[in-house]
Structures are given as C-alpha cells and as structure tokens.
Amino acid sequence: MPELPEVEVTRRGLAPDLVGCRLTGTVVRNPALRFPVTPALDSLVGQDLLGLGRRGKYLLFEFDAGSLIVHLGMSGSLRLLSAATPAEKHDHVDLVFGERVVRLRDPRRFGAVLWQPGRAEDHPLLAGLGPEPLSEVLDxxxxxxxxxxxxxxxxxxxxxxxxxxxxxxxxxxxxxxxxxxxxxxxxxxxxxxxxxxxxxxxxxxxxxxxxxxxxxxxxxxxxxxxxxxxxxxxxxxxxxxxxxxxxxxxxxxxxxxxxxxxxxxxxxx
DNA sequence: CTCGCCACCTGGGGGC
DNA sequence: TGCCCCCAGGTGGCGA
Incomplete structure (x- = not known):
C-alpha cells in the first residue's frame, strides 16, 4: 500500500491535530501484526506527543522517552476519529488523545507498531536505511x-x-x-x-x-x-x-x- | 557483499 | 452460487 507519498500525506494530516496533545489511552485489539505490537503501550499514557516524524515509510510518534514506530505495511491506514467511533473489523490499534483517536486499520496485518526508547533511528529496522529521496542527497x-x-x-x-x-x-x-x-x-x-x-x-x-x-x-x-x-x-x-x-x-x-x-x-x- | 526467492496475511476478482 | 487460483501499495530472512 503506502509508499513515501501516502505515509507523508498521513503524517501531514495527523500532525497539526495531534502534536502537543497528551496520550490518554491505548487499545490493542490484535497484537499479531508483522511483529508483535510492543507490549505495554500503556506506559506511554500521560505523555505528550512532542512531534510526528517520518523515516522512509515509517511514521514516528515522538515522546519524551522515545518513539512509537508505525509502519503501514501493504494495507494499513491511520485515521483520526472521534474517540466514540466504534471499531470495525481490522481496526487493530488505537492511540487515544482525549476526545480523539488515531486508529490503525490493516486488513493484511503486514504493518507494525514498535516502541523504541531514545532515538528512533537506532531501531534495527531503521538503522540500515538509505537516504530520503526528497532530501538534498538524491541527485x-x-x-x-x-x-x-x-x-x-x-x-x-x-x-x-x-x-x-x-x-x-x-x-x-x-x-x-x-x-x-x-x-x-x-x-x-x-x-x-x-x-x-x-x-x-x-x-x-x-x-x-x-x-x-x-x-x-x-x-x-x-x-x-x-x-x-x-x-x-x-x-x-x-x-x-x-x-x-x-x-x-x-x-x-x-x-x-x-x-x-x-x-x-x-x-x- | 549481493541476488533471488519465500514468507507473512486477508480479501477481491475472474474463470469455471 | 461456490470454489479455486491469482493478485495486491512491503520487507525481513533465507540460502546460494
């Protein structure tokens, strides 16, 4: 599914509404994504979202202690919804910010939600990545x-x-x-x-x-x-x-x- | 190293 | 209708 443009469009759609907001809850309905969803997402509750970044096709929800790394796989999408919206089939993970929720839907479950303490780039999945195509590097x-x-x-x-x-x-x-x-x-x-x-x-x-x-x-x-x-x-x-x-x-x-x-x-x- | 291939998973569409 | 096979935007891991 999503290549860089789709991931960046998602990032730009979410960031203005979420950066600076406090994470008030998490829901994991199905942790069996490509890798098991990081256990204890709960420990992030109460933290403020400091930024929403991107590295390649990975979205980075940045908190004080580290980053929640989200990959959309082949069929994933993130939507910003009212927290009261009922979850449907394939809605595997919620990040709740007060009255709003960021909901990961991923029918094929090739996506990932992983916690990385410290710098996100230090995660093994990100460590070996090449440069960003929209940076100065690509010529x-x-x-x-x-x-x-x-x-x-x-x-x-x-x-x-x-x-x-x-x-x-x-x-x-x-x-x-x-x-x-x-x-x-x-x-x-x-x-x-x-x-x-x-x-x-x-x-x-x-x-x-x-x-x-x-x-x-x-x-x-x-x-x-x-x-x-x-x-x-x-x-x-x-x-x-x-x-x-x-x-x-x-x-x-x-x-x-x-x-x-x-x-x-x-x-x- | 690099390359080529398989695997993971679900759903939709086409052919019979 | 139903079944079966193929296809789908990604990418880690394997053996050669």
Missing part, C-alpha cells in the same frame, strides 16, 4: 555512485530501502517511465546522464504524488477518510494494454522479483 552523482556495484535490475535497486527509502512498486515504475529507462536495465549499466534523469524523475514523481494526496487503489485512505487521486495521473502503473499517454503504444507488464512492473517499450529503453 545524479549520488545515484551514479550508489549503483556502481549493483547488477540487479534498476527497478529492484530503486525499491531496495538500503539504497534509497520510500520508493515502492508504484513509484518505481512511474519514475522509470518519466526517466525513459527500461525497468530491466542493470543498475550498474546506467551512465551519469541517465542517473541524473532518474534522480530527478524520482523526486518529481514523489512530489507530484504528495500534491495529489497519494494513490488510492484499494486500502489507502487519508487520515480524514478521503482518497488520494494520484492514481488518475499514473503513466504506467496498472495500465497494462492501455495506450501510453506520451506515444500511444500499449503499456506492457512483466514480473520482476515477483512484482509487476509496468512500462512503455517505446518510451523506455
């Missing part, structure tokens, strides 16, 4: 250097969080289309020019998706319950057989690492 020279000893297809290297965080299956396909690069190209075969084009394409794609509120295909909804609409602007993702928006050739689909990759064989070489 042509950096991408060129980062791909030199990577023989895997560029699509899979883009989706590897140790290379770069935040780019998942949708935005990898979309970024490669915008850069005019075939997703099967070995990463190390990209020259400086194509690396520069791809770095810019990743930034442009993620920023355009952010502006559109992310992509809503199945499960993703914003914290206020509304949908993102970037899916209406997808050039290739989910468009197999439909005409390329640039050249009209039919969009093709192939499997890479057991994931679908969509591309235009005329625009991408």
């Amino acid at each position: 042509g020279p950096w991408l060129y250097q980062a791909t030199r000893n990577r023989s895997a297809p560029i699509k899979q290297v883009l989706m590897d969080a140790r290379t770069l965080v935040g780019v998942g299956n949708i935005y990898a396909s979309e970024s490669l289309f915008r850069a005019g690069i075939d997703p099967r190209t070995s990463a190390r075969c990209l020259g400086r020019v194509r690396c520069a084009r791809l770095a810019q394409a990743v930034r442009d794609t993620l920023e355009a998706a952010l502006v559109a509120g992310g992509s809503t295909l199945r499960d993703f909804i914003r914290s206020d319950g509304s949908s993102g609409y970037f899916q209406l602007q997808h050039f290739v993702y989910g468009r197999e057989g439909e005409p390329c928006r640039v050249c009209g050739a039919p969009i093709r689909c192939l499997r890479q690492g057991n994931r679908s990759s969509f591309y235009c064989s005329r625009c991408q070489r």
Whole structure:
C-alpha cells in the first residue's frame, strides 16, 4: 500500500491535530501484526506527543522517552476519529488523545507498531536505511555512485530501502517511465546522464504524488477518510494494454522479483 | 557483499 | 452460487 507519498500525506494530516496533545489511552485489539505490537503501550499514557516524524515509510510518534514506530505495511491506514467511533473489523490499534483517536486499520496485518526508547533511528529496522529521496542527497552523482556495484535490475535497486527509502512498486515504475529507462536495465549499466534523469524523475514523481494526496487503489485512505487521486495521473502503473499517454503504444507488464512492473517499450529503453 | 526467492496475511476478482 | 487460483501499495530472512 503506502509508499513515501501516502505515509507523508498521513503524517501531514495527523500532525497539526495531534502534536502537543497528551496520550490518554491505548487499545490493542490484535497484537499479531508483522511483529508483535510492543507490549505495554500503556506506559506511554500521560505523555505528550512532542512531534510526528517520518523515516522512509515509517511514521514516528515522538515522546519524551522515545518513539512509537508505525509502519503501514501493504494495507494499513491511520485515521483520526472521534474517540466514540466504534471499531470495525481490522481496526487493530488505537492511540487515544482525549476526545480523539488515531486508529490503525490493516486488513493484511503486514504493518507494525514498535516502541523504541531514545532515538528512533537506532531501531534495527531503521538503522540500515538509505537516504530520503526528497532530501538534498538524491541527485545524479549520488545515484551514479550508489549503483556502481549493483547488477540487479534498476527497478529492484530503486525499491531496495538500503539504497534509497520510500520508493515502492508504484513509484518505481512511474519514475522509470518519466526517466525513459527500461525497468530491466542493470543498475550498474546506467551512465551519469541517465542517473541524473532518474534522480530527478524520482523526486518529481514523489512530489507530484504528495500534491495529489497519494494513490488510492484499494486500502489507502487519508487520515480524514478521503482518497488520494494520484492514481488518475499514473503513466504506467496498472495500465497494462492501455495506450501510453506520451506515444500511444500499449503499456506492457512483466514480473520482476515477483512484482509487476509496468512500462512503455517505446518510451523506455 | 549481493541476488533471488519465500514468507507473512486477508480479501477481491475472474474463470469455471 | 461456490470454489479455486491469482493478485495486491512491503520487507525481513533465507540460502546460494
């Protein structure tokens, strides 16, 4: 489900209403997410939320003693609701802030809710992550250097969080289309020019998706319950057989690492 | 190291 | 209708 734009849209939707508020309760209806939900969420009750951060696709609820790390997996969403709203199926975890509640819904239960004392970046899941794609770091020279000893297809290297965080299956396909690069190209075969084009394409794609509120295909909804609409602007993702928006050739689909990759064989070489 | 593949889990859609 | 198989936005962990 959520890639960087969807997670960031969620963060921006929640932060203005929650930062500075006191956590007054927690509810764990089903702790069996990808990892067991951190026991004793209760110990956070009474603490003030100092900030709501993000690292890659992880949301960081920052308290004085550490951070509650939340990952939305494939099908997770966080909504801000009245605390009186009845929970429904797949509503696994609540963070209650007085009259309001942040509710995690995650049908597939690939998400995670983990407590990390101290600095969130010290958590083992976050420690090995690559740089943020919307930071100053991502540019042509950096991408060129980062791909030199990577023989895997560029699509899979883009989706590897140790290379770069935040780019998942949708935005990898979309970024490669915008850069005019075939997703099967070995990463190390990209020259400086194509690396520069791809770095810019990743930034442009993620920023355009952010502006559109992310992509809503199945499960993703914003914290206020509304949908993102970037899916209406997808050039290739989910468009197999439909005409390329640039050249009209039919969009093709192939499997890479057991994931679908969509591309235009005329625009991408 | 890196790569390629499997696993986790539920639900929706298509084909028969 | 019902059943079965495939597919889905992520990513840790395994063996090669």
